[in-house]
Amino acid sequence: MTAQPFAPLASFAPAPLRRLLAEGRLALRSGPLTVRITSSEAIVARNLALLYRQHPAADAPPFADFHVQIARPAGPRRWLRPQVEFRLDGHAPFLSLPAAQAFALLEWGMNWCIASHCHQYLVLHAAVLARGEDAVLLPAPPGAGKSTLCAFLAHRGWRLLSDELALLEPGSARVWGLARPINVKNASIGLLRTALPEAVFADAVPDTKKGTVAHIAPPPESVAEAALPARLRWIVTPRYQAGAPLSATPIGRPEAMAMLIDNAFNYDVLGEQAFVTLTDLLADVPCVDLHYARLEDAQGWFEALGR
Amino acid sequence: MSTGQGWTPAVLALLLREPQGLAALGEHDWDTLLRLARKANLLGRLSCAVDQLPPDALPACVQPHITAGRALAARQARAVRWEIDCLRTALEELDLPLVLLKGAAYLAADLPFARGRFFSDLDILVPRARIGEVEGVLTKHGWAATHHDAYDQRYYRQWMHELPPMRHLRRGTVVDVHHRILPLTARFDPDPASMLEHARPVEGLPGVRVLAPADMLLHSATHLFHEGELPNGYRDLLDLDGLFRHFSATEADFAGTLDARTRALHLDAPLAFARRQCARLLGTPGLPAPAPAGMRQHLLDALYGHALRPQHPLLDNALSDAARALLYLRAHWLRMPPWLLARHLARKAVMRARPDEADAAA
Structure with missing residues (x-):
């Protein structure tokens, strides 16, 4: 087998791209990971070409x-209201x-691969953004507005490492990013289309288990630096609160520790190593609870971090 | 080696046993090997095998997966040691030793072939006469019965060789409490009391016992022989190979003891099966030459060829699913008489098709 070098996905014409995907030959690199994808679904080829340019x-x-596949399960439903499944x-x-929902399923499936197999990292459910070498970790429960804020800041000068999964290197404050598409939901979609006219959106998909979802392409500058890790300097738990004034409240270390453990996918796998990594991190890195109503206010607050 | 081809059970087993061969693999070989190992639940074993190599022996892209496998293996060992301690404390109240079976036993006895072996449930063996007390004391210590469905409860209690699996309320860990070696309905009836009697203490773990070497191998063989669903068939075949090799090297006259215990426990068929499949698929040394095969044996060999290797799309062909379905039927055939089998499978089919109604009817 002759190995072809890696080139931007945009250099693949649509027809060859569809063929490579159907034959399971297409490999995509996202941060430190390479994923080989098999799918004959047109929407998968189209959205990959758009969002992973x-x-x-x-x-x-x-x-x-990882070698993943989006395929139609056997049975009569192949033709009647067809379904797709994700396979590793x-x-x-x-x-x-x-x-x-084939493309959304591929994205969720790749998240699952990382969260359940990549124990070379302490994997946290959190967004990560960076300015230069300094990264901010944004852990938050679903519905807090984490992805919306992350998408906004990623188009306002911050480098996107990840909107969903933070890959912490055990025993260090180093964090690796993936620069993958940002998954936004429901009302956030319209809001961000207005706030970020330059952002690249895939078609919204209604009626998923998370409501209507849409993926936003990561900014090209973030993708160009996707293989570079950053150093965690701040932890911010963002919460959108309509009408509330912007407020930032420090979180004590024990509380922050409990919150990070709650947001870790593989704390139990890494055990003591995970405990030491997080306690060392919290010894140096402040943790702040941020409430905001307007994205611009939050942007100003992030701008002032460390300055 | 090209994708899929060349990755025979024997080739994989040799790489795990003699990891020097891993140093010769290129990136593409590793790509395939990691996929097969992950699917066959062998990533932990592979990672432990790599420990014997110099650190720069692997391509850089492989190292993170080995690190991940090591973390999983370490977590498993940690969790199982803790669980063993909790079970031992519980059974002490009844003055019963903790007799471990299968994966937990291999880990407690630190058998070299089982380092990094993944498994999910803990299996223990208790005297049949004390089963009620054991269930009571485990409940007191936080384990609760699963399978609340009345049919499943009756299926286990009336016909099976174990209690319905018990899950710990806080830790979520599952223990299978065995009181026999095989289901009450099976064609074979090995004597569990005799296995308990011969169980040996484990060095460094007071109050904990594992089956004697020959019994441990026979138990493993009997279960694989009767197992209908074989997602871990390859891992279990590696266990048998490991047990044959390890005990032949460490026990005086292991073959003789094994023959004697096989006769005493009436487990000739499972032992013949284990010897045959190990010799045929893994080239396990020191086994007597297998008897010449008739039509029936040829068919079984062909079916087991599909089931006792990693179940991965790279290795499967058009016949693999059918082969596994036939082995599923065969296992049930061995486990229960025909009238009960028909009733059980019909019942299972209805429950799968209409879960709510089946619940209500139970």
Whole structure:
């Protein structure tokens, strides 16, 4: 097998891209990870071409971290209201979804691969943004507005490392990013379309289990630096609160520790190593609870961090 | 090696046993090996095998996956040691030793082939006469019965060789409490009391016992022989190979003891099966030459060829699913008489098709 070098996905024409995907030959690089994807779904090819334009891609490189597939399960539903399922090496960890959600399912499936297999990192459910080498970690429960704020800041001077998964290097404050598309939901979609006219949106998909979802392409500058780790300097738990004045309240270390453990996917796997990594981190890094009503106010507050 | 081809059970087993061979693999070989190992629940074993190599022996892209595998193996070992201690404390109230089976036993006895072996449930063996007391004391210590459905409860209690799995309320860990070796309905009836009697203490773990070497191997063989669903068939075959190799090297006259225990426990068929599949698929040394095969044996060999290797799309072909379905039927055939089998499978089919109604009817 001759290994082709990696080149931006945009350099693949639509027809060859569809063929590579159908034959399971397309590999995409996202931060430190390479994922090989198989799918014959048109929406998968279309959204990959739109949202992963600048990501390095290759035709059947010798090694990939994960080999994933979006395929239609066998049975009569292949044709009647078709469904798709996500598979890692033939194993389908979730129930199938309507074919219209094929791309969203691929994104969620890749998140699952990382959260349940990448124990070389302490994986946190959090967004990560960076300015230069300094990164801010944004852990928050679903519905707090984390992805909305992350998408906004990523288009206002911050480098996007991740909107969903923070990859902490155990024993250090280093964090690795993926620069993958940002998944926003429901009312946030319209709001961000207005606030970020330059952002690239994929078509919104209604009626998913998270409501209507849309993916926003990561800014090209973030993708260009996706392989570079950053150093965690701040932890901010953001919460959107309509009509509330902007307020920032420091969080005590014990409380911050409990919150980070709650947001870790593999704290139990890494055990003592995870405990030491997080306690060392919290010894140096302040943790702040941020309430805001307007994205611009939050942007100003983030701008002032460390200055 | 190209994708899929060449990755026979024997080739994989050799790499795990003699990891020097791993140093010769290129990125593409590793790509395939990691996929097979992950799917066959062998990433922990592979990661522990890599420990014997110099640190720069692997391509850089492989190292993170080995680090992840090591973390999983360490977590498993940590969690199982804790669980063993909790179970031992509970059974002490009844003056019963803790007799471990399968994965937990291999780990407690620190058998070299089982380092980094993944498994989910803890299996223990208790005297049948004390089963009620054991269930009571485990409940007191936080384990609760699962399978609340009345049919499942009756299925386990009336026919099976174990209690319905008990799950710890806080830790979520599952213990299978065995009181026999095989279901009450099975064609074979090995004597559990004799296995308990021969169980040996574990060095460094007071109050904990594992089956004697020959019994441990026979138990493993009997379960694989009767197992219908074989997602971990390859891992279990590696156990048998490891047990044959380890005890042949460490126990005086292991083959003789094994033959004697096999006769005493009436487990000739499972032992013949274990020897045959280990010799055929893994080239396990020191086994007597297998008997010449008839039509029936040829068919079984072909079916087991599909089931006792990693179940991965790279290795599967058009016949693999059918082969596994036939082995599922065969296992049930061995586990229960035909009239009960028909009733049970019909019941399972209805429950799968209409879960709510089946619940209501139970």
